[in-house]
Every structure is written in C-alpha cells, then in structure tokens.
Amino acid sequence: MVTYNKILRTIDEKGAAFFVLIDPDRLEEKEYLELAEYCQNDGADAVLVGSSILINNTFSKMIKDLKRVLEIPVIIFPGSPMQISPDADAVLFISLISGRNPNHLFGDHVIAAPVIKSAGIEPISTGYMLIESGHTSAVEFMSNTKPIPADKPEIAKAHALAAEYMGMKLIYLEAGSGAERAVPDIFISEIRKFVSLPIMVGGGIKNPETAKRKVDSGASIVVVGSLFEKLGGNNLIKEFSEAIHYK
Ligand code: 1GP
Numbered sequence: 280m281v282t283y284n285k286i287l288r289t290i291d292e293k294g295a296a297f298f299v300l301i302d303p304d305r306l307e308e309k310e311y312l313e314l315a316e317y318c319q320n321d322g323a324d325a326v327l328v329g330s331s332i333l334i335n336n337t338f339s340k341m342i343k344d345l346k347r348v349l350e351i352p353v354i355i356f357p358g359s360p361m362q363i364s365p366d367a368d369a370v371l372f373i374s375l376i377s378g379r380n381p382n383h384l385f386g387d388h389v390i391a392a393p394v395i396k397s398a399g400i401e402p403i404s405t406g407y408m409l410i411e412s413g414h415t416s417a418v419e420f421m422s423n424t425k426p427i428p429a430d431k432p433e434i435a436k437a438h439a440l441a442a443e444y445m446g447m448k449l450i451y452l453e454a455g456s457g458a459e460r461a462v463p464d465i466f467i468s469e470i471r472k473f474v475s476l477p478i479m480v481g482g483g484i485k486n487p488e489t490a491k492r493k494v495d496s497g498a499s500i501v502v503v504g505s506l507f508e509k510l511g512g513n514n515l516i517k518e519f520s521e522a523i524h525y526k
Contacts (some may be wrong), residue, residue, distance in 0.1 A: 282369035294526040300504030317512025322520025329356035360391035365398035372402035378424025406442030416455025454482030471497025487522035
C-alpha cells in the first residue's frame with residue numbers, strides 16, 4: 280500500500296492530485312523523457328503508463344526509463360494483462376464496472392494477479408467507469424462494453440457505491456482518451472456525496488480551467504494525457520498543477 284498511501288497523502292496535503300498519462304505508442308524516447316522531466320519539476324504527482332492497445336514493443340523500456348528519471352510514482356494503467364512490468368511502483372488493478380464483460384470484471388484479473396505478485400508491484404483495486412463522451416472511445420471498442428449515458432449520473436452513483444462496498448480503493452471516471460466531452464461535473468459531485476473513495480477523472484480534459492472545475496466538483500485526482508502528447512509539458516504541466524493543487 281506504499282503507493283496508494285502516498286496518493287492519499289498527496290490528496291490530503293494538496294487538496295487533489297495531478298497524474299499525467301503517457302501512452303507508450305504515442306511518444307518517442309526523447310519526447311517522453313522530456314515530458315517526464317516537466318512532470319517531475321513542475322508538480323505532477325504521478326505518471327500513468329498504459330494504452331488500450333499496444334502497437335509497438337516499447338512498454339517495458341518506457342517504464343524502466345521513466346523510473347530512472349522520476350522520483351514521483353510510475354503507475355501502470357493497463358489496457359490488458361500483458362501490460363505488467365516489475366519496474367513500476369504500482370498497477371491500477373482495474374475492473375471495468377460500467378460494463379458487463381466478464382473478462383473485464385473478473386477474468387483478466389485472474390491472469391494478471393500471479394504476474395503482478397511475481398513482479399512485486401503494488402495492485403491498486405480500481406472501479407473504472409466509462410462515461411459517454413460524444414464518440415466511440417478506444418476503451419468502449421476494445422472492451423466491447425457500453426459507456427454510462429452522459430445524462431444518467433444516478434447510474435454511475437450506484438456503480439460507485441457498489442465498488443466501495445466491494446472494497447475497491449479508487450473510482451476512475453473515464454470519458455476516453457481525447458474525448459470530445461470530459462466527464463460531466465454532475466457525475467463527480469453526485470458520486471462525491473455518495474461514496475468516500477477517491478475519485479479519479481480523466482479523458483478530454485484540455486485546459487487547467489476544466490481540471491479545476493473537476494476538482495471543485497469533488498475529483499481527488501485529475502488525469503491528463505493526450506494534450507501533453509500534442510503540446511509538450513512546457514508551462515502547461517505547471518498551469519495544471521497550480522489549478523489542481525488548491526491547498
Ligand atoms: C485516458 O483518462 C485518460 O484514459 C486521459 O485522457 O488523453 O484525453 O487526457 P486524455
């Protein structure tokens with residue numbers, strides 16, 4: 280629980296945490312090392328690494344490289360049980376609770392659990408919900424599940440409470456990488472009133488103002504990925520950190 284406790288401490292001390300997602304397929308070594316340097320120096324609290332699908336064989340090398348230059352945790356955000364590396368600090372042990380695909384509820388987990396144990400990395404049980412965001416996301420397509428409709432926060436609330444009762448440690452509200460519309464604020468505020476777990480929000484967050492609105496609505500962790508792939512980390516990481524860390 281070292282990394283999970285570190286996350287809880289960050290949320291406690293800074294109000295909310297800021298995670299940067301790096302997709303192994305989308306950045307060259309020079310680019311991800313440069314982005315990592317901004318993450319380390321400009322206030323990101325952790326780096327997530329993962330993708331719905333891997334085209335190139337760069338995952339393990341990227342984790343190793345990132346661990347070499349980062350003091351903040353490197354956490355795997357796996358798109359499949361193949362995305363495990365002993366060099367990471369932790370892995371989000373994800374159940375895709377908004378869907379009814381048994382493999383993503385309790386199937387891939389059985390395959391991944393022994394691999395995670397022998398890799399010696401920390402699993403963080405995460406209730407992951409896909410929220411409808413304007414177009415078919417890679418997660419929706421790859422997982423063969425339907426997202427929760429964007430006008431039905433009460434459905435998400437019930438899912439979040441069930442995840443808490445099942446002993447999960449985090450709720451992740453996902454609009455999908457590069458989403459047209461981020462997760463609506465009402466989803467976050469309604470779930471915040473209903474469960475005590477940290478709420479992580481990502482997908483389609485394209486500016487610090489939006490990130491701040493998610494935090495004001497009750498998000499404990501904000502995840503941003505594709506924006507930095509396009510624009511780099513220069514200035515932007517700092518602006519997001521300042522918007523998200525309100526304490
Ligand atoms: C995707 O929530 C993450 O899984 C981040 O999304 O790439 O749109 O920032 P973006």
